[in-house]
Amino acid sequence: MLRSAGSQLIRQSVAPSSHRAYTSAFRSWTAFRGLIWEDIYFDATDSDADKIQALLEFVAWCAKKGNQAGTIASKLSAVLHFHRVNLQMELPTASPLIKRALKGVTRSHVAAGTPKRIRRPISWDTLLGGQGLVSSWGPGGRVFWLSLALGYFFVARSDEIFASPTGVVHPVHCLTRGDVALFAGGRRLTSLQWHQATSIEVYFRGHKGDQAQQGSIIVRTRDDAWGTRSGVGAGGGAVALIVELMSVYPTLPESAPLSSYRYGNEVKVWGYTEALGALRQVVAKAGEDPSEVALHSLRIGAATTLAAGGEVPQRVIQREGRWKSSESSKVYTRNNPEDAGIVSRKLAETGRMGQRQPGQGTVWGRTP
Numbered sequence: 189m190l191r192s193a194g195s196q197l198i199r200q201s202v203a204p205s206s207h208r209a210y211t212s213a214f215r216s217w218t219a220f221r222g223l224i225w226e227d228i229y230f231d232a233t234d235s236d237a238d239k240i241q242a243l244l245e246f247v248a249w250c251a252k253k254g255n256q257a258g259t260i261a262s263k264l265s266a267v268l269h270f271h272r273v274n275l276q277m278e279l280p281t282a283s284p285l286i287k288r289a290l291k292g293v294t295r296s297h298v299a300a301g302t303p304k305r306i307r308r309p310i311s312w313d314t315l316l317g318g319q320g321l322v323s324s325w326g327p328g329g330r331v332f333w334l335s336l337a338l339g340y341f342f343v344a345r346s347d348e349i350f351a352s353p354t355g356v357v358h359p360v361h362c363l364t365r366g367d368v369a370l371f372a373g374g375r376r377l378t379s380l381q382w383h384q385a386t387s388i389e390v391y392f393r394g395h396k397g398d399q400a401q402q403g404s405i406i407v408r409t410r411d412d413a414w415g416t417r418s419g420v421g422a423g424g425g426a427v428a429l430i431v432e433l434m435s436v437y438p439t440l441p442e443s444a445p446l447s448s449y450r451y452g453n454e455v456k457v458w459g460y461t462e463a464l465g466a467l468r469q470v471v472a473k474a475g476e477d478p479s480e481v482a483l484h485s486l487r488i489g490a491a492t493t494l495a496a497g498g499e500v501p502q503r504v505i506q507r508e509g510r511w512k513s514s515e516s517s518k519v520y521t522r523n524n525p526e527d528a529g530i531v532s533r534k535l536a537e538t539g540r541m542g543q544r545q546p547g548q549g550t551v552w553g554r555t556p
Contacts, residue, residue, distance in 0.1 A: 213265070214270055216263050217263060220245075224245075229274065230275075230277065230279070243264065244285060246263075246264075256297055261290060264286070267279065308522075309489035309522050312489075314476070317470070317474050318474070319333055320473070331433060331458070332447070335433070335446060335458055338426070338430075338446065339486035340490050343505075343508050345484075346484065349363065350459055351447075363446045365445075366443060368388060370382050370385040370387075371389070372387075379438050382435055383431055384413050385413060386427065388426065388430050391405050392405070392406065410425055410427040411423070420432060441455075491505055491517060491520040492520070
């Protein structure tokens, strides 16, 4: 009984979405072991050397099928996960030999000229240019565009805004209307007063990096609720977006996701597949390659914009994107023209070092 309880705790250590991903990846291991007439689970009598050899053969089999190193590493993680859950067994998936084999896979793809998957950042200018497509998206089209823009302004993951490809709304991650509070100064506003908002608070109840579901509250502000700079495309930013998004269908229940819209008597939610298609239309309209973007490009674009020029500290970027570590957030930032300009200007400046060289004039003399 305690053994079963231990397995259940191990299973609960990963999010349901991660467990589903492991289940999918584990199918490759099941297929491989079936081909060589071996059980899908190692035996307690198998030595580490035997396990490493079997795992290396699996890596080679996956590589032969065209999998890249990252994909194979994910499949190895799945094998480890199910051995932990079902047998409480550790596997040497982090063995130096396994790591070298994965490096070999990477080098073989480089040598073969395998194209890398590219995820380009999406800019606010690109999103603004896509507003002309709203009418072609049918009922709820404006909500659709506002939801895409929301993904950018909140550095959001796709499941925080949209339903899954199968139409399932994540019960914790997906933002609902009840997760948003609008304020004018310190006064919370009712639906009839939303247009007066100068700040908003959005409660992320949980997300991929928050397994304990501690949640986080993200605040956005605008200088003025009125005038030429209060609108969506004129400086009103996330506050203007939320005000308009909430106001398109003001009578929707608080439990409705932010990407909800009315279709006759039904309440529908925009999903991942439709959102990706729409985003690629926006990118194509801007004259860029739509195959190089995904919904994650909104998150990449927001992080890159925040990092540009170095005005926003890395800790702030990490907090706003709800990353577990600053290293994780750095993966999402791309090179940008603003940083390139700073580097060029700094290197072209004269007189900054003066005539004195490092170490010159000290008791140690001039250092090389």
